[in-house]
Amino acid sequence: MQEQFFPYQILSEFTKDIFRKLGLPEQDIDLATKVLLSADVRGIDSHGIARLSGYARLIEAGRANPEPKVKVVYETPSTATIDGDRGLGLVVAPFAMQVAIEKAKNVGTGWVSVKNSNHYGIAAYHAMMALEHDMIGISMTNASALVAPTFSMERMLGTNPICVVVPAGEEPPFVADMATTTAANGKLEILQRKNMPTPAGWVQDKEGNSVTDAHALKQGGALLPLGSDRERSSHKGYALGSIVDIFSAVLSGANYGPWVPPFPAYVPMPQNMPGEGIGHFFGAMRIDGFRPADEFKQHMDNWIKRFKGAKPVNPDQPVLIPGDVEREMEAERMTLGIPLHAAVINDLKGLADKLGVLSIF
Secondary structure, three states: OOEEEEOHHHHHHHHHHHHHHOOOOHHHHHHHHHHHHHHHHOOOHHHOHHHHHHHHHHHHOOOOEOOOOOEEEEEOOOEEEEEOOOEOHHHHHHHHHHHHHHHHHHHOEEEEEEEEEOOOOOHHHHHHOOHHHOEEEEEEEOOOOOEOOOOOOOOOEOOOOEEEEEOOOOOOOEEEEEOOEOOOHHHHHHHHHHOOOOOOOOEEOOOOOEEOOOOHHHHOOEEOEOOOOHHHOHHHHHHHHHHHHHHHHHOOOOOOHHHOOOOOOOOOOOOOOOOOOEEEEEEEEEHHHOOOHHHHHHHHHHHHHHHHOOOOOOOOOOOOOOOHHHHHHHHHHHHHOEEEEHHHHHHHHHHHHHHOOOOOO
16 A cells, blocks of 8 residues: 555644654643644645654754754844744744734734744644734745746746735635745655656656656756746746745845755755755734724635636636635545655654654654
């Protein structure tokens, strides 16, 4: 069997045990676990528990600090820059988003740029923190260079995701969470585990030719920006990824472009790095800073219903709103369990054995 299903609570307790062994303080263990597993629950398997070993290696290599002293190093009433003290982004990012929310409570909007952090899981978790406050939430992060800009053979940008979350009334919220590449690197990792090729337009080889080899990056190739090639508007994906890089890192003092630290701890760090760690950017906007929140949410419901009511090309595939697929997946997985591929299970078994944690597999 290639996959096995595990209840959320079982995976949660296992993940907490691992983080505890890695030296995270108790107040951060629950949060880091919740953020990490939110990816699995929402169907973003590439960013969930499959990355637990990667976080462990970062801590063991001294590149991630399990007990960071996260702090604001610069601020105005509506903005802040935060130093993550090399902490796991799973912990640093919620802290930063909460700062953005508090600033929005006070002055209408809050904008926070972060330096000296690490991989922060899925962008949606952090942006969705704004929903309970009747706020629009924005979350983005840069990442290590795996993406070739339009016309480039050289990898210069990360997958650099953007998430924008908008509350509604009776309807579920609008949750747009996307990489600025044709596909996220995690999807390549999933195809590698399954020994499957990529769809056309996802990657190029080291000579800049479009290929479908899921292992192309290991052979010097690159991911392609959203759009895949110039004829299909890859320059737009390149521009979006650049915006994320600038907001997350040039603005905060983190590393940017080809100098962003790689997630795998065994990959050498770039030379002549201009900043500190990985960068993130967060925004929170009070709805009632623009119009009464109830009035806005009524119209947001109307917007959602009208778009979902659009005539579909295929009657068996209705028009969706960003966030629909992930919300349905969450309901399903919280009931049926979270599927883990055999390769992931074996990796987690090895991690448990190494750290002396009781294996659930």
